Amino acid sequence: MNNSTLESLLKEHHTEAFLWALQCCRYSEDDAKDVLQMSYLKIVEGKARFKEQSAFKTWLFSVIRFTAIDFIKQHPTNRSLEGLEVAEEPEFETTETNYKQLLLQLPERQREVLLLAFYHQMTLTVIAETTGLHIGTVRTHYERGKAALRKLIETVEI
Amino acid sequence: MKDEDKELKEFFGQMRASEAKEIEIPPFELPQVKRKPSTVRYLLPLGSVAAALFLFFGMDWGKEVVESEENMLVITMTIEEPMNTDEFLSDEKSITEWKSPSDILIQEFED
Numbered sequence: 001m002n003n004s005t006l007e008s009l010l011k012e013h014h015t016e017a018f019l020w021a022l023q024c025c026r027y028s029e030d031d032a033k034d035v036l037q038m039s040y041l042k043i044v045e046g047k048a049r050f051k052e053q054s055a056f057k058t059w060l061f062s063v064i065r066f067t068a069i070d071f072i073k074q075h076p077t078n079r080s081l082e083g084l085e086v087a088e089e090p091e092f093e094t095t096e097t098n099y100k101q102l103l104l105q106l107p108e109r110q111r112e113v114l115l116l117a118f119y120h121q122m123t124l125t126v127i128a129e130t131t132g133l134h135i136g137t138v139r140t141h142y143e144r145g146k147a148a149l150r151k152l153i154e155t156v157e158i
Numbered sequence: 159m160k161d162e163d164k165e166l167k168e169f170f171g172q173m174r175a176s177e178a179k180e181i182e183i184p185p186f187e188l189p190q191v192k193r194k195p196s197t198v199r200y201l202l203p204l205g206s207v208a209a210a211l212f213l214f215f216g217m218d219w220g221k222e223v224v225e226s227e228e229n230m231l232v233i234t235m236t237i238e239e240p241m242n243t244d245e246f247l248s249d250e251k252s253i254t255e256w257k258s259p260s261d262i263l264i265q266e267f268e269d
Contacts, residue, residue, distance in 0.1 A: 007188060010186070010188065011186045014183070014186040015183050018183050018184065019177065019181070019183075022181065029181075033184055036184075037187075037189055040188055040189055041189045041191070044188055044189060044191050045191055099169070099172070099173035099176065099177075114166075114170075115170075118163075118166055118167060118169075118170035119170045119173065119174060146163065146166060149166060149169070150165065150166070153165065153166075153169060
């Protein structure tokens with residue numbers, strides 16, 4: 001794949017890629033921008049190569065996910081879930097943050113799987129490719145995540 | 159996805175619509191990569207020049223080899239014993255010349 005094709009594909013998926021980076025960084029916009037630039041850098045430098053064994057979006061999301069994991073490991077202080085204090089919120093307002101807050105109450109893997117399935121319209125097989133998890137594990141997270149999110153939705157009025 | 163997921167679909171649909179309004183997507187910008195010039199790129203011509211110089215000056219193309227007599231090492235081989243092939247000649251008589259040890263007795267009897 002030549003550079004111009006690669007660039008046009010990245011441009012085409014840029015919005016989705018940024019949203020996914022944002023979700024991987026627990027909705028920190030600054031971190032998401034950094035992660036996305038680091039992911040693009042990996043791709044431009046050839047450290048991450050698209051071998052056309054999967055869809056471009058699957059591969060790109062996978063690169064972003066692993067870059068975000070490394071980024072969070074290197075900057076752990078700002079990103080602990082405890083710091084968000086979501087559980088202590090008594091009620092949720094019907095604003096954009098409610099969705100995030102509800103999702104952030106789910107375990108990380110369940111949240112990832114649900115976001116990829118419902119938000120980014122991926123099948124479970126594609127999610128398994130993106131996350132590097134076994135399809136059975138993905139299915140488990142999917143089912144448990146759905147049940148947990150249903151309960152959370154029931155507790156609040158959206 | 160099943161019908162029972164309708165609630166979740168709506169949830170994520172609303173979330174997506176909400177985020178589309180709220181979140182500002184940064185402009186697409188690929189990082190510029192300044193490729194490091196490889197050291198091999200510089201070493202290769204230097205190596206070629208060095209090899210050429212070595213061949214030119216080091217090999218003494220077309221020159222006659224002149225050695226000074228002082229430094230010459232002369233190896234002389236001498237044969238100490240003259241070549242003598244007599245030892246290869248056998249003293250043993252041929253089988254046709256063989257005489258029986260009792261041949262004399264026979265002759266005396268005839269006389």
